[in-house]
Amino acid sequence: MEKKHATELAIIANKVRKLALTGIYSAKAGHPGGSLSIADLLAYLYTDVMNVDPKNPKMDNRDRFVLSKGHTCPALYGMLAIKGFFPEEDMKTLRKTNSYLQGHPDMKKIPGIDMSTGSLGQGVSAAGGMALAAKLDKKDYRVYSVLGDGELEEGQVWEQAMFAAHYKLDNLTIFVDNNGLQIDGDIEKVMNPNPIDKKFESFGWNVVVADAHDFDSLENAVNIAKSTKDKPTAVIMKSIKGKNVSFMENQAGWHGAAPNEEQYNTAIAELDEIIKNLEATL
Secondary structure (H helix, E strand, O other), X not given: OOHHHHHHHHHHHHHHHHHHHHHHHHHOOOOHHHHHHOHHHHHHHXXXXXXXXXXXXOOOOOOEEEEOOHHHHHHHHHHHXXXXXXXXXXXXXXXXXXXXXXXXXXXXXXXXXXXXXXXXXXXXHHHHHHHHHHHHOOOOOOEEEEEEOHHHHOHHXXXXXXXXXXXOOOOEEEEEEEOOEEOOEEHHHHHOOOOHHHHHHHOOOEEEEEEOOOHHHHHHHHHHHHHOOOOOEEEEEEOOXXXXXXXXXXXXXXXXXXXXXXHHHHHHHHHHHHHHHHHHOO
């Protein structure tokens, strides 16, 4: 990937982080840690990879995206807003009464949302169903889904792993946000899912390990997924919870806590500085 374009993607990702934090701060509730860790992936998928149209959110041949870890929807909402699905200003209505932007994605109310999610394990299962539907209907759209590493504790994740491998869903790519932390702390201490890559391989998946914050690594993973036949692909994304906000990085306490005014201002200032430095290199 050209360095200039990677820089442009990084700027988008940090704007996504700003919007996510603005929504969470305005709501006084939400999940910043995991929202910040997936921002780079969202920037890459929605800018370079997925066939979507903000003017026609339900077009038949669109690529599908399912945020299985639905609690990190502030990042997805931020990306959709930047893409033009709805106004960025609406992020300040997150979780408020009568707002269409609630604490988990709602496909009936939010343009650009392909599946309502929240109960962990169900989103990635729906993504498998979408991929099978594409095969049955002889459609060429692809399905992408993001789940958390803590979400791997859900048995339903492994049911869909069997399902996707059995039906050879090579049009399905899932990304495991492997930041190592869940609401109760270190995933290895709560319920160790490792080795994640070997487990998906044993279920018959193509597996790629990638850096969630390196666009060349993400591009390589997606290219491998697209070229793989007769197997779904699981991308194990090594990520940093709370990425690019110094006091949130690698802190399980920021899984589901909103920043106060001082913390919010500090976080936005840090992200603004990152964006400013990136823009200076263009």
